[in-house]
Amino acid sequence: MPRCDPRDGDTPRHDALAALQSGEVFDLLVIGGGATGCGIALDAAGRGLRTALVERFDFAEGTSGRSTKLVHGGVRYLEAAVRHLDSAQYHLVRDALRERWAFLANAPHLCDRLSLITPLYSWAEVPYVYAGLTLYDLLSGKRSLGRSRLIGRAEALARCPMLKAEGLKAAVLYYDGQFVDTRMTIALAMTARRDGAVVANHVALEALIHDDAGTVVGARLRDGLDGASWPIAAKVVINATGPFADHLRKMDDPGAKPILRASSGVHIVLEGRFAPPDGGVLIPKTDDGRVLFILPWQGHALVGTTEGESEVVDHPPAKAVDVAYLLGHLRRSLALDVSEGDVLSVWAGVRPLVFDPEAIGTAQLARDHVIIEDPSGLITITGGKWTTYRKMAEQAVDRAVARGGLAPARPCATVSRKVIGGEAFKKDGAAALVGRFALAGDIARHLHRAYGDRAPLVAELAARGAGARLHPDHPHIEAEVVYAATLEAAEHGADVLVRRLTLALVDRAAARAAAPRVIALLGDLRGWDAARRAAETALLDERLSGSL
Template sequence: MASFFKSAIFKASAASGAVLGGTIIYLDFIKTPNTPSSNGPYKPLLKSLPTPPSRSQLVENLKNTKNFDVLIIGGGAVGSGTAVDAATRGLNVCLLERTDFASGTSSKSTKMAHGGVRYLEKAIFGLSKAQLDLVIEALNERGNMLRTAPHLCTILPIMIPVYKWWQVPYFFAGCKMYDWFAGYQNLRSSTVFSKEMSSAIAPMIDCSNLKATCVYHDGSFNDARMNATLAITAVENGATVLNYFNVEQLLKDSNGKLIGVKAKDLETNEIYTIKATAVVNATGPFADTILDMDEDPQGLPPKISHPPRMVVPSSGVHVVLPEFYGPKDIGLLDPSTSDGRVMFFLPWQGKILAGTTDSALKSVPENPIPTEAEIQEILKELQKYLVFPVHREDVLSAWSGIRPLVRDPKNIPKGADLTGATEGIVRSHIITKTDSDLVTISGGKWTTYREMAQETVDKLVKEFNFNGSVKPCQTNQLILIGGEDFTTNYAARLIHEYRIPLKLANHLASNYGSRASLILELYNQSDYNKLPVTLAGQKDFRPNQSTVTSENLLDYESFDEPFTVAELKYSLQYEYARTPIDFLARRTRLAFLNAREALNAIDGVVEIMKNEFKWNDATTSKMKADAQDYIGKMGVSPERFAVEA
C-alpha cells in the first residue's frame, strides 16, 4: 500500500512538472511577445477640443425646448448621475442646480469608494440581510467607479492597528470576508503586517503596544471633481445642465399632476417656465423642501419651514492635516472611537484627511460649519496613534457635510417632532413617487450613485410615457470624460511631452485624466498662465502680459499647492465654474486642502474671473466677500471663525 501511494505521488509530481515546464516553454519561446508600449499603442495626447456649449447657449436651449422628457432638480452626485443615465438612454434632459455642482454633501464626503467594512460587521453580527445587501451593492459599484473614472478613482490600502493578539484573527477574518463578498471585483487580497513592517510604512504611528496591522483595500476618489465630471458628461450627451438656477415653483395641471417648474436664473434674475414629462427631486438633504412645495396646491414653498420628514440630518466633520501626519500611500482605520464609531485617517491629494464625526441636527443648514468641539474630537482620536503631539494650528482645513440618512416620508405624520428619532431609517436609498407624480430619490452614498441613478431612470421609464424608444442603461460601461484613453502612466507621458516636473504632472493626471494636456497647452501659451493663482492678482503680474516681468520668475514650484492660472482658465472654458468658490473649493480642492492658501488666492482668482465675465465693481466685491466668508469658515482659525458647540 505504501509503495502504491509513493508511486501515485511520483506520477502526480511528474505530471505537474511537465505542465509547468510546458507552460514555461510556451510563454518564453513560443508565444508571440506583446508589442512594446513605445511602439505606439497610445493615442496622441489631446491638444485641442471644442469647448462645450456655453452657459448662455444652454439657457437658450432652455428657452427653445417646449417640453423636456426629464427635469432633474439638484446637481449633486445623484442628480448629475441621473442626468448622465437618462441622457445616454436618448431622453431629453434638463438639470437645474441652485448653486454649483457638488456644493453640498457631494463635495464633503470621506473621499472613499467603498462597501463599508462597518456595515459588514453589523451584517454578520446582527444577521442583517439588508446591511449585507448594501455592502455587496456598494462593492460592485466601487468597481464601476474605478472602471469608468480611472483618473479620479484609485485603489487605497487601509491598515487597522491591532493592540491585542486575539483581535488579529478577528480583524483579518473580517478583511477576508470583505474580499470574498467583492467577488471578481476584489481589488487586492487583504494581508497582515507585523509590528516592524507597520512601523516602517508608518513611522509616525506609535507602535509601542502594537501587535500587528490588518490591511484591506478600498477605493479613494475626488468627490467634487467626480461630480463636475458627471455634469459635463451629461452635457456632452445632450443634456441641458445649468448651475445657479433656483426652482421657485412646481407647476401642476388641472388634475394636480406636475408638468414642470418655474425657475430663476440667479445670475440674471430672469424667470423661466420649463415644461417636462417627468420631474425628479434629487436635492439630497434638501429633499423635504421640494416635497413641501409639492404638497402645496400652487407648488410654492411653505411660508413657515417644517421639520424634515424624509431626511434625518446629522453633520459629519472632516479635517485636513499636513502630509507628515500619516503615511503617503496607505490609510488608517480607527475601528472603535470613544463613542463606538469608526474613524478614517487617509492620504488624499498629498495631505491627510481625518474624520468623521456624527452630530444630530434639527434642521438642514444651507452651509454647515464645523464646530471647534468637532475638530478637537477628531484631533483627540488621531492623537491615540501618533508619536508626536497633534497641534490645532496644523489643521489646514475643516468642513461639515450632511449625512444622507432617509426614511419614507409617507410613514411620517406631518408636523411630528422627530428630533433624534431614528425609526424607519434606511442605510440604502429610497425612491418615492407622490400623487402629483414627483419622483424623489434620496439616501445612499457616493459609491452607489450610479445604481441609484439607474433605478431612478428605470422607474421613470416604467411610470411615464416618453415619445420614442428608450435605450437600456448605458452607464455600466460608459467612460466619463477624462477617463478616455487614460492609463496609469499618464503622468509620465505628460512629463515627456511637456517637460514638466513630476508634482505638476501627477496633479493634473489624477484630476483631469486625458484632458490634462489641454491645461498644459494653456500653460505653454504664456508665462502668466504658469503662475500660481495666489500670485495672479498681484500688481507685478497682469493678465494681459505675455511674460512675467518680476525679477525672479515665479511659478507653481515656488508654492506648496500646484494650482495655476492655466487650470483656472480651463475650468472657466470647459467646466462651468461661475464663482471663485466654484474654482477654489470644487473644480480644484484648494480650499479643502489648505484654506489659508485658498484665502490668499482669492484676489488672483477674482481678478481673472472679473476680466472673463466682465463683472462690474459691485459684483466683483460681492464675489470676493462671499469667497472670503465661505473659506474663512473652513477651520483656519478657532478664535475667529469656529462656531462653538
C-alpha cells in the same frame, strides 16, 4: 488673456439657460447637482432621453463635495453581517463592491487604490474581523483591489508608525478606492452635457407646477446670477437634493411626511507628513463610539469624521468643538503630536439618513437609499453613498421611465461609461506632458490626474501665457481658471478654488493668497466691471473665511 475654445459639444452656461427657457418639454427635469443628480443626468442622456438638470448653487457644493473621498464596499457593514447574521448588510456590501469596480474603471484619472489599516486591540475581535475579510474578498471576486489579510503587531507598526502601540494585538490590512469628489461631480455633469443633457448650476427651483389633476408637470426656475425667472415643462421631475429632499417634497405637498434626519460630518486637513507612509488608518470605534480615520489625499492628510444630529443648512459651519474633538482623538487614538496650528483647512457636511415611509409598520432607517414616488408623480431619491451613485441613478431613471411612459432609445450603459477625462487616460501621461509642454513635474502630475486625457487642453492654455502658479507651494496654475470658466461652468471664485481646483479644501491660507488672481482672471474672461469684481471678491472672502 488666452481662451479655451469649446470642444466635443461643450457649451457655455448661457446656451444651457437658453435651452431651459426655450419652451421645450423635457422628458426629465432633475433638481440637484450632486453625485446622484449628475449621475441621473448622465444615465438619462445616454439613453437618449431629453434631460435637464438644475442646481441652485454649484455642482457638488453640498454633501457630494464634502465626503470622505472613499469608494468603498463597507467592510464594517460586513463585519456586522457576520456578527448578527444580517442579510441586508451582506447584500449592501455585495452591491457596493460591484459598484466600486465600475466607479474606479469609469474615472481612472480621479481614482486610486488605497490600502487601509484597522488596528485591533482585543483578540476577541479577530474571529469576526477575519470572517468579514474573507467574505469581503469572496464578494469582490475578480473585482478585488487586493487581498485582505490580518497582519501582526510589528508589521502594523512598520506600516503605520503613528498607531498607538500599547495594547495593540494585530491589525487588518484591506483595500478600497479613493477619489476626488468635487472633480468627479464636475466630470459627471460635463459628460452628461456632452451627451445632450442641459445642465446648469446657479439655477434655483422657485416652485413646482401642477396640472388640474395635481400632477407635477414642470417647475418655475430662477437664475441665481441675474434673478430672471421662467417656467419649464417636464414629463417627470426627479428630486435629487440630498438632505434637502424633504423641503422639496413639502413644496409639492405641504402635508408630506418627513423621510430624513440629518447627520453632520467634519473633516480637517493636515500637512502630508501626518498621513501614514503607506495608505490610511481607520479606527472603527473610538472611546465615544465614533469612527476616526486619517487618509492621504491630494498630497495632504485628511482626517474625519465626527457625526451627530444636525440641522439641514446650505453651508454648515465646522464648529471649533468638532475640530478640537478630532485633534483630541488623533492624540489619544494615534501617536500624533498635533495641534490647531497644524490644521490647514476644515469643512463640514450634512449627510441624509433616510426613513422609508413605504416600509411596512414603523418607519425604519434605510441602510442604503430610497426611491419614493409621491401621488403627484414627483420622484424622490435620497440616501445612499458616493460609491453607489451609479446604481442609484440607474434605478431612478428606470422609475422615471415607468412613471412617464417614456421611450428610451437605448438601455442604461453607465456600468462601462467612462466620464470625460477617463476615456483615453494613460497612467504614464504625466511624463508626456512634461516632454511636450516643458511643465514642472508636480504641475504635470497634477494636471494629468485632475483632467485625465483633457490635460493637454489645459497645458496648451499654459503654453499660451497662463502657466503661472496660483500659489508657489501648490501645482495649480492660471490655465485651470480659464479652463474652469470656459468648459466647466465655474461662475464664482469659490466654484474655482473649492470645487474645480480643490485648493481651498487642502490649504485655505493658500486659497486666500490665490484669490485676487482668480478674481482677476474670471473678471477678464467675463468682462466684469469694477463693482462686480468687488462683489465677487467679497463673496469669495466670505466663503474662505467661513464654511466652504
